[in-house]
Amino acid sequence: MARTQYAVGNFSEAAAAYAKVSALLPENADLIADYADALAMSQGRTFTGRPLELVRRALVLNPKQWKALAMAGSEAFERRDYVAAIDYWQRLHNITPPEAPIAQQLQGSIDRARELAGSSVPPPLASGFVEGAPTRSSADGRTVTGTVTLSAALMSKVQPDDSVFIFARPADGSRMPVAVVRARAKELPLQFTLDDSRAMAPSAKISNLAEVIVTARVSRSGNAIPASGDLEGGTEKIKVGSQGVAITIDRAVP
Incomplete structure (x- = not known):
């Protein structure tokens, strides 16, 4: 019934039908x-409010749910949160034949x-995790490894499914991340490796830098842009190649 209503463009009726069925199969x-x-289609193709809550719920239940990844990426792109959009779409691309x-x-x-992400200079931001095969830089030691604790x-103040972003940016100049890992708060304490396989753009790699x-x-909303109430911690300038870096998340973003 729900799929039939959707197919003929009766999105409000389809959403109502899905609401009933999902209550039985939560x-x-x-x-x-x-x-x-x-529901998003019934709201004029917008994910504001309940649709976005449902997308996030679907990804908690199944992080590889293809439609939820696609919608999460589209919603982030519309908000100009391009690094988050890359995260979701890359994850979908990785499981697509x-x-x-x-x-x-x-x-x-x-x-x-x-x-678009590379052409802007946003405030310090975290990013989604862009998966990729290890690159030569890993073998050459052009990495930063360590552990994050809370x-x-x-x-x-933290929920198990809150997003955790770990990212390196140039010590001087651009504030755009050059390597990013995304995880969940329930995985803390977490060991991480930042290398070229975590790059957001081919032209911006951690292996090209001397210091980061x-x-x-920790972001409750899952948004890549920092917001008041997020929790964070970090390093001063460190050399690329540093191993065993210890980071404690110990303060709130004003």
Whole structure:
């Protein structure tokens, strides 16, 4: 019934039908993603409010749910949160067969988001985790490794599924991240490796730098742009190649 209503463009009716079914199957990520899609369409193709909540719920249940990843990327792109859009779309691209028609479209969207992210100079920001195969720089030692922990005083302010962003940016000049890892708060304490496989753009690599600043941030919203109330910690300038870096998330963003 819900799919039929959606197919003929009756999005409000489809959303209502999905709401009833999802109440019976609250752990079904595919169903919740379909519900989010129909509800967004009924709101004029906007994810504001309940649709975005449903998208996030679907990704908690199944981080590889393809429709939820696609919608999360589109929502982030519309907000001009290009690094988050790259995260979601790259994760979707990584599980999409190369021969699938959507694969080329996804790559085009990722490339466009990278262009826009690289052309802006936002405030210090975290980013989504862009997966990739280890590069030669890893073997050459052009990495930064370490462990992120959460201060005991802040544990009560964090939920298990809050997003954790760990990123390196140039010690001088651009504030755009050159390597990023994304995780969940429930994984803390977390060991990390920042290398060229975590780059946001091919032209901006950690292996090209001598020094970086590494920051770890907990974001309740999952947004790549820092917001008041986020929790963070970081380093001063450190050399690329540093190993065993210890970062404690111990303060709130004003």
